[in-house]
Amino acid sequence: MGEGFVLSKTNEKSTPICYNCSYNTNRIPGSVTVSTPSDYPDEEIRLFVLKKMPEITKVRDRMLSQARQTEREYVSGESHFLWGKPYRLQVVYEGNKYEISKLPNKIILTAPERSTKESRERAFNEWYREELKRVLDGIVSRCETKTNLHANEYKIKNMKTKWGTCNIDKKRIWINLQLAKKPIECLEYVVIHELVHLLEKNHTHRFNSLVEEFYPTWKEARKLLSELPLDHIEKGEQVDYEKEDNSK
Secondary structure, three states, X not given: OOOOEEXXXXXXXXXXXXXXXXXXXXXXXXXXXXXXXXXXXXXXXXXXXXXXHXXXXXXXXXXXXOOEOOOOOOOOOOEEEEOOEEEEEEEEEOOOOOEEEEOOOEEEEEEOOOOOHHHHHHHHHHHHHHHHHHHHHHHHHHHHHHHOOOOOEEEEEOOOOOOEEEEOOOOEEEEEHHHHHOOHHHHHHHHHHHHHOXXXXXXXXXXXXXXXXXXXXXXXXXXXXHHOOEOXXXXXXXXXXXXXXXXX
Protein backbone atom coordinates (compact mmCIF):
# COMPACT_ATOMS: atom_id res chain seq x y z
CA MET A 1 0.00 0.00 0.00
CA GLY A 2 3.02 2.26 0.15
CA GLU A 3 5.29 3.70 2.82
CA GLY A 4 3.47 5.02 5.88
CA PHE A 5 0.39 2.80 5.31
CA VAL A 6 -0.56 -0.21 7.45
CA LEU A 7 -3.39 -2.62 6.59
CA SER A 8 -5.41 -4.08 9.47
CA LYS A 9 -8.14 -6.65 8.76
CA THR A 10 -10.81 -7.68 11.26
CA ASN A 11 -13.08 -10.73 11.43
CA GLU A 12 -16.09 -8.49 12.07
CA LYS A 13 -17.73 -8.30 8.65
CA SER A 14 -20.03 -5.44 9.64
CA THR A 15 -17.10 -3.15 10.44
CA PRO A 16 -16.92 -0.26 7.93
CA ILE A 17 -13.67 0.39 6.09
CA CYS A 18 -11.94 3.34 7.72
CA TYR A 19 -8.54 4.94 8.19
CA ASN A 20 -6.60 6.34 11.13
CA CYS A 21 -3.84 8.92 10.90
CA SER A 22 -1.64 8.16 13.91
CA TYR A 23 0.67 10.38 15.91
CA ASN A 24 2.81 7.69 17.51
CA THR A 25 6.39 8.22 18.63
CA ASN A 26 7.13 4.52 18.09
CA ARG A 27 6.17 4.81 14.42
CA ILE A 28 6.54 7.41 11.71
CA PRO A 29 4.28 10.30 12.86
CA GLY A 30 1.39 10.48 10.41
CA SER A 31 1.30 6.76 9.67
CA VAL A 32 -2.04 5.72 8.18
CA THR A 33 -3.74 2.50 9.26
CA VAL A 34 -6.52 1.25 6.98
CA SER A 35 -8.96 -1.07 8.80
CA THR A 36 -11.25 -3.36 6.81
CA PRO A 37 -13.36 -6.52 7.22
CA SER A 38 -11.31 -9.66 6.56
CA ASP A 39 -13.21 -10.46 3.36
CA TYR A 40 -12.80 -7.00 1.83
CA PRO A 41 -11.16 -7.33 -1.64
CA ASP A 42 -7.66 -5.89 -1.97
CA GLU A 43 -8.64 -3.97 -5.11
CA GLU A 44 -11.50 -2.29 -3.23
CA ILE A 45 -9.08 -1.30 -0.47
CA ARG A 46 -6.68 0.18 -3.02
CA LEU A 47 -9.51 2.16 -4.65
CA PHE A 48 -10.68 3.37 -1.22
CA VAL A 49 -7.18 4.69 -0.40
CA LEU A 50 -6.86 6.39 -3.81
CA LYS A 51 -10.29 7.98 -3.44
CA LYS A 52 -9.56 9.21 0.08
CA MET A 53 -5.95 10.29 -0.56
CA PRO A 54 -6.68 14.07 -0.72
CA GLU A 55 -8.65 13.83 2.54
CA ILE A 56 -6.00 11.62 4.18
CA THR A 57 -3.26 14.06 3.19
CA LYS A 58 -5.25 17.01 4.57
CA VAL A 59 -5.94 15.28 7.91
CA ARG A 60 -2.36 14.07 8.26
CA ASP A 61 -0.87 17.48 7.46
CA ARG A 62 -3.19 19.18 9.96
CA MET A 63 -2.30 16.65 12.66
CA LEU A 64 1.44 16.99 12.14
CA SER A 65 1.36 20.79 12.03
CA GLN A 66 -0.74 21.29 15.18
CA ALA A 67 1.30 22.59 18.08
CA ARG A 68 1.83 20.42 21.15
CA GLN A 69 2.65 21.50 24.64
CA THR A 70 5.88 20.44 26.24
CA GLU A 71 5.51 17.90 29.03
CA ARG A 72 3.89 19.47 32.10
CA GLU A 73 5.69 19.09 35.44
CA TYR A 74 3.06 21.05 37.42
CA VAL A 75 5.58 23.50 38.81
CA SER A 76 5.55 27.30 39.14
CA GLY A 77 5.91 29.23 35.91
CA GLU A 78 4.13 26.78 33.61
CA SER A 79 1.17 27.82 31.48
CA HIS A 80 -2.08 25.88 31.89
CA PHE A 81 -5.31 26.40 29.96
CA LEU A 82 -8.85 26.73 31.30
CA TRP A 83 -11.73 27.37 28.88
CA GLY A 84 -9.30 28.45 26.18
CA LYS A 85 -7.41 30.98 28.31
CA PRO A 86 -3.81 30.41 29.44
CA TYR A 87 -3.01 30.89 33.14
CA ARG A 88 0.39 31.05 34.82
CA LEU A 89 0.77 28.37 37.47
CA GLN A 90 2.05 29.15 40.96
CA VAL A 91 2.73 26.18 43.23
CA VAL A 92 2.74 26.71 47.01
CA TYR A 93 4.18 23.81 49.00
CA GLU A 94 2.51 23.63 52.39
CA GLY A 95 0.15 21.47 54.43
CA ASN A 96 -0.91 17.95 53.48
CA LYS A 97 -3.81 18.63 51.12
CA TYR A 98 -4.13 19.65 47.47
CA GLU A 99 -6.08 22.81 46.77
CA ILE A 100 -6.46 24.82 43.56
CA SER A 101 -7.72 28.38 43.21
CA LYS A 102 -8.01 30.59 40.14
CA LEU A 103 -7.17 34.28 39.99
CA PRO A 104 -7.66 36.54 36.95
CA ASN A 105 -4.30 35.61 35.40
CA LYS A 106 -2.94 32.71 37.40
CA ILE A 107 -3.80 29.40 39.01
CA ILE A 108 -2.50 28.67 42.50
CA LEU A 109 -1.88 25.02 43.39
CA THR A 110 -1.26 24.28 47.07
CA ALA A 111 0.44 20.89 47.48
CA PRO A 112 2.35 18.96 50.15
CA GLU A 113 6.12 19.50 50.18
CA ARG A 114 6.76 15.89 49.13
CA SER A 115 4.19 15.83 46.36
CA THR A 116 5.17 14.24 43.04
CA LYS A 117 4.49 15.33 39.49
CA GLU A 118 1.95 12.49 39.21
CA SER A 119 0.07 13.49 42.36
CA ARG A 120 -0.05 17.15 41.30
CA GLU A 121 -1.32 16.07 37.88
CA ARG A 122 -4.08 13.99 39.50
CA ALA A 123 -5.11 16.99 41.60
CA PHE A 124 -5.20 19.15 38.49
CA ASN A 125 -7.29 16.63 36.57
CA GLU A 126 -9.79 16.41 39.42
CA TRP A 127 -10.04 20.20 39.40
CA TYR A 128 -10.60 20.16 35.62
CA ARG A 129 -13.29 17.50 36.14
CA GLU A 130 -15.15 19.72 38.62
CA GLU A 131 -14.86 22.72 36.29
CA LEU A 132 -16.24 20.64 33.41
CA LYS A 133 -19.11 19.32 35.54
CA ARG A 134 -19.95 22.87 36.61
CA VAL A 135 -20.34 24.05 33.00
CA LEU A 136 -21.61 20.85 31.36
CA ASP A 137 -25.12 20.83 32.86
CA GLY A 138 -25.97 24.20 31.31
CA ILE A 139 -24.46 23.25 27.95
CA VAL A 140 -26.35 19.93 27.89
CA SER A 141 -29.65 21.64 28.70
CA ARG A 142 -29.14 24.17 25.90
CA CYS A 143 -28.04 21.55 23.35
CA GLU A 144 -30.85 19.13 24.14
CA THR A 145 -33.39 21.94 23.82
CA LYS A 146 -31.94 22.95 20.44
CA THR A 147 -31.95 19.42 19.04
CA ASN A 148 -34.95 17.93 20.88
CA LEU A 149 -32.62 14.98 21.51
CA HIS A 150 -31.88 13.54 24.93
CA ALA A 151 -29.14 11.27 26.24
CA ASN A 152 -29.74 9.09 29.28
CA GLU A 153 -26.35 9.82 30.76
CA TYR A 154 -23.31 12.06 30.35
CA LYS A 155 -19.94 10.97 31.70
CA ILE A 156 -16.47 12.51 31.73
CA LYS A 157 -13.34 10.59 30.84
CA ASN A 158 -9.75 11.59 30.08
CA MET A 159 -9.42 10.33 26.51
CA LYS A 160 -6.42 10.39 24.17
CA THR A 161 -8.13 9.82 20.83
CA LYS A 162 -11.58 11.44 20.79
CA TRP A 163 -13.27 14.60 22.06
CA GLY A 164 -16.45 12.64 22.72
CA THR A 165 -18.18 9.32 22.08
CA CYS A 166 -21.80 8.18 21.97
CA ASN A 167 -23.14 4.76 22.90
CA ILE A 168 -26.27 4.84 20.76
CA ASP A 169 -27.98 1.79 22.30
CA LYS A 170 -27.57 3.03 25.88
CA LYS A 171 -27.89 6.71 24.87
CA ARG A 172 -24.77 7.43 26.92
CA ILE A 173 -22.36 10.22 25.94
CA TRP A 174 -18.76 10.44 27.12
CA ILE A 175 -17.08 13.86 27.14
CA ASN A 176 -13.30 14.24 27.07
CA LEU A 177 -11.90 15.83 30.24
CA GLN A 178 -9.48 17.81 28.04
CA LEU A 179 -12.38 19.96 26.81
CA ALA A 180 -12.14 21.94 30.06
CA LYS A 181 -8.98 23.43 28.53
CA LYS A 182 -10.73 24.54 25.33
CA PRO A 183 -13.15 27.43 24.69
CA ILE A 184 -16.69 26.66 25.85
CA GLU A 185 -18.01 26.76 22.27
CA CYS A 186 -15.86 23.68 21.58
CA LEU A 187 -17.67 21.80 24.36
CA GLU A 188 -21.04 22.85 22.95
CA TYR A 189 -20.04 21.65 19.48
CA VAL A 190 -18.93 18.25 20.82
CA VAL A 191 -22.19 17.78 22.76
CA ILE A 192 -24.23 18.64 19.64
CA HIS A 193 -22.04 16.31 17.56
CA GLU A 194 -22.58 13.37 19.91
CA LEU A 195 -26.33 14.02 20.28
CA VAL A 196 -26.73 13.95 16.49
CA HIS A 197 -25.30 10.42 16.52
CA LEU A 198 -28.58 9.40 18.19
CA LEU A 199 -30.25 10.26 14.87
CA GLU A 200 -27.45 9.30 12.47
CA LYS A 201 -24.87 6.70 13.44
CA ASN A 202 -22.18 7.54 10.87
CA HIS A 203 -20.64 10.76 9.62
CA THR A 204 -22.79 10.97 6.51
CA HIS A 205 -23.94 14.04 4.58
CA ARG A 206 -27.17 13.90 6.60
CA PHE A 207 -25.14 13.90 9.81
CA ASN A 208 -23.22 17.03 8.80
CA SER A 209 -26.45 18.74 7.69
CA LEU A 210 -28.04 18.08 11.08
CA VAL A 211 -25.00 19.42 12.95
CA GLU A 212 -25.13 22.50 10.70
CA GLU A 213 -28.83 22.97 11.47
CA PHE A 214 -28.42 22.69 15.23
CA TYR A 215 -25.07 24.49 15.53
CA PRO A 216 -24.39 26.74 12.49
CA THR A 217 -20.94 27.80 13.80
CA TRP A 218 -19.71 24.20 14.22
CA LYS A 219 -16.94 24.66 11.65
CA GLU A 220 -15.49 27.56 13.62
CA ALA A 221 -15.59 25.49 16.82
CA ARG A 222 -13.93 22.54 15.09
CA LYS A 223 -11.28 24.90 13.74
CA LEU A 224 -10.55 26.09 17.30
CA LEU A 225 -10.10 22.48 18.40
CA SER A 226 -7.62 21.91 15.58
CA GLU A 227 -5.63 25.12 16.19
CA LEU A 228 -5.18 25.19 19.97
CA PRO A 229 -2.14 23.33 21.34
CA LEU A 230 -2.65 19.65 22.06
CA ASP A 231 -1.33 17.88 25.13
CA HIS A 232 2.17 16.47 25.21
CA ILE A 233 2.40 12.86 23.97
CA GLU A 234 4.54 10.40 25.87
CA LYS A 235 6.74 7.95 23.98
CA GLY A 236 4.59 5.13 22.63
CA GLU A 237 1.28 6.92 23.04
CA GLN A 238 -0.94 7.20 20.01
CA VAL A 239 -3.59 9.70 18.98
CA ASP A 240 -5.86 8.69 16.11
CA TYR A 241 -7.78 10.88 13.71
CA GLU A 242 -10.37 8.45 12.38
CA LYS A 243 -12.61 8.68 9.35
CA GLU A 244 -15.15 6.12 8.17
CA ASP A 245 -16.16 5.42 4.62
CA ASN A 246 -19.80 6.48 4.49
CA SER A 247 -20.05 6.72 0.73
CA LYS A 248 -21.78 3.38 0.34
